[in-house]
Amino acid sequence: MLALVFAATLATGIGLAAMMLFTRSRVARWPIAAGTSLLVAWLAATAAARLFGDPSGDLKLLVLVGAPLLALQLVFRPIQWPSRLFLASLALTSGVYIAVLVRLTFFGSLPWLGVGLSGVLLTLEVMAILLSLGFAYEMADALGRPLPVNQLLRGAEAYRPRVCIQVPAYNEPPELLRTTLEALANLDYPDYVVQVVVNNTTDPALWAPVEHACRELGPRFHFLNLPQCPGYKAGALNEATRTLPPGVEVVAIVDADYLVHRDFLAACVPYLADPQVAFVQTPQHYREWKDSAYLRGLFHAYRYFFDVTMVTRSRVNAIIFGGTMGLIRLAALREIGGWAEWCITEDAEASLRLLARGWRSVYLNQAMGEGLMPLDFDGLRRQRFRWAFGGVQILRRHMRLMVGLGPSKLTAAQRYHYLMGAFGWFGDPVSVGLGFFLLFTAPLMALGHPLLLRQLIGVLLVMPLFLLISGLVRLGWALKVATGARWPDVPAAALVMLALSWTVTRACLRALLRDRGIFLRTPKVRTPSRLGKALLSTSTESAVGVAFIIAVPLVLLHGPQPISVVIAVLLLWQAAAWSTAPAASLLAQGIRLTPSRLLFGRSPQNTGNRVRQWPARGRRLALAPVLAIVALLLGPGLISGGGDETGLRHALGLPPSGPVPALAAASPPTGQPPNRTKAAATPGASGTQPGLITTPSAAPSSAVTTPSPTPTSSPTPRPLPTPTSTPSPHPTPTSPTPSTRPSPTPR
DSSP states (O other): OHHHHHHHHHHHHHHHHHHHHSTTOSOOOHHHHHHHHHHHHHHHHHHHHHHTTOGGGHHHHHHHHHHHHHHHHHHTTTSOHHHHHHHHHHHHHHHHHHHHHHHHHHSSSOOHHHHHHHHHHHHHHHHHHHHHHHHHHHHHHHHSSOOOOOOOOTTGGGOOOEEEEEEEESSOOHHHHHHHHHHHHTOSOSSEEEEEEEESOOOHHHHHHHHHHHHHHOTTEEEEEESSOTTHHHHHHHHHHHTOOTTEEEEEEOOTTOEEOTTHHHHHGGGGGSTTEEEEEOOOEEOSOTTOHHHHHHHHHHHHIIIIIHHHHHTTTOOOOOSSSEEEEHHHHHHTTSOOTTOTTHHHHHHHHHHHTTOEEEEOOSOOEEEOOOSSHHHHHHHHHHHHHHHHHHHHHHHHHHHTOSSOOOOHHHHHHHHHHHHGGGHHHHHHHHHHHHHHHHHHHHTTOOOOOOOOOTHHHHHHHHHHHHHHHHHHHHHHHHHOOOGGGHHHHHHHHHHTHHHHHHHHHHHHHOSSOOOOOOOSSOOOOOHHHHHHTTHHHHHHHHHHHHHHHHHHHHSOTTHHHHHHHHHHHHHHHHHHHHHHHHHHTTOOOOHHHHHHTTOTHHHHSOOOOOOHHHHHHHHHHHHHHHHHHTOHHHHHOSHHHHHHHHHHTOOOOOOOHHHHHHSOOOOOOOOOOOOOOOOOOOOOOOOOSOOOOOOOOOOOSSOOOOOOOOOOOOOOSOOOOSOOSSOOOOOOOOOOOSSOOOO
16 A cells, blocks of 8 residues: 555656646647556556565556556546646545545544544545645646637627726725726727716715716716615625616726726627626736735735636636626626625625526636735735635535535536635635644654554655645746746745635634625735734734744654654644745835825725724633643753653653653654645635645635634625535654645635
């Protein structure tokens, strides 16, 4: 079994190298793909047989590796051969590894308590592996095939229906809206109107100049003021749609900070000439990001979703409506009853309902306008929290629809991508759970306490390291190839993906417990603040990272060898992953405040829609487990080796301390600690995401810091009027796989 795991792992490494070297290769003939698979299987089988001292077993390994590779080649046949080889080998490795974990957990000689603990660990591991495999498929499908080409109907260029561009705005600075409206006034399209929907803005100094600007720009611009509008953005758009001018057939949504290109409507409207197309989506693109390392990383992290996730989903008519820079057919919107005001990601939710009714979608992967990214890490976390919370809301409300238990016209591929998009958000919680499992078992491992967990040996012990490293390599390569990022900007993009893991985790957990959520608007500015404030805003992540750092030398000095070395490496990785949040917060402090950025600083969004802070007691309770672990790690007995250690062992019910080399030699304790890598994202990507690192799963990976939003209820939507062998003597931490979605799915 160990030889088979090694052979499959080696084949995966070869497949990854082939995919990276021959991106979008035109060589896709079956004989070449089959021959390559057999060659890789033979190399892997021969190496494994020699390594494990069984030269005569290479033929058996060749069959066990080669046959599944050939079969999986047929499953992934639409993808070009290098990416197909990688996917097939990764699927084989994942399947073999899961089978080994199941065997060690349920068919060993563990007591019932050990089976229970190991079962929890196994559940987390399997979820992480499957999510990572899903992210890898998304990446290979997007980059391992020619880019999709949208086909227009004959004569579609002449299709010119009347379009209404809706610009929802909440407490936006009038100067910001003015630049957006001036860009919309210059569109190259014959028949369109602009509907500016100012909602829940009671200060006349904010809405009166916008009304004046609409009058100045001409009769094409319509101003609508909704001082008390329930349902947030969805409610405002629903109300605006009820008052549309006559003759409008298509509605476009543009955020208040976007500068739209002149050809936006001319390029997108012709796709709606097909009566089956409900909506057309273009990427969310951004401006003013090249002068900051933080913003460059954030830009490419955003781009991952639109250049990987949306490309893959567009092949099977499974994209989402992104909420801005998209067009939707008015008849289709009315057919589903308008935007759902119960969901804080109403755009993605509407696209699912449209596809379930048999409508088609078009993804035009061409930037048609540029908006602004959050200029501080706190704003980014509030945005990602909203996206993750909304994604889980959709999963809870429409689970039956997505799994095929409700009436719908969704295809199997559409169901898969929407389920993957929803479950992809859980890449971060799974990775965080594995990380905490490792953190809480590390001090007991240093004390030599048998945790009754199933043990891993040999290549099984280093599997997490392989999956972690290969996931990081694959994510970096995908960012470079898909988004065009420069190599120096790739680490910053991965940093941003990983930094959001805790935020996504909190959002997912809260969404599982609450039906309604707070609509957390994204601040477009950063408040001048001190360096200490940036670190304080990520106090939870910082505290957990410190706990991992403290655990490293204790495990190395007091843990059984050689497992302690592997555990220490994974602890170091966890420390680095958790430290990405304060690092990103600090990096964002270096953004230069240009005149245009100072303009965004006047937006009341920066103070009016913040995540509700936990009371001090709640924060202490949240950090209590981490502080307990730190106290245990720093116990005087562990540092001095004095009598306190005996007392601590007695209090924990542990055996007296003493040498264990003979026991370790007879049955070397091995295991794999959990790991969280992201993205995404997820999409996402996770894309935590959203790929391995997950993150992140990209992030895992990867969520708002200490603040913990408390979702509140929002009105229901109002329809529009129109129609293991033996127990290990020492703790054996889990075998985590990087499962952070590389890029969470934007909403």
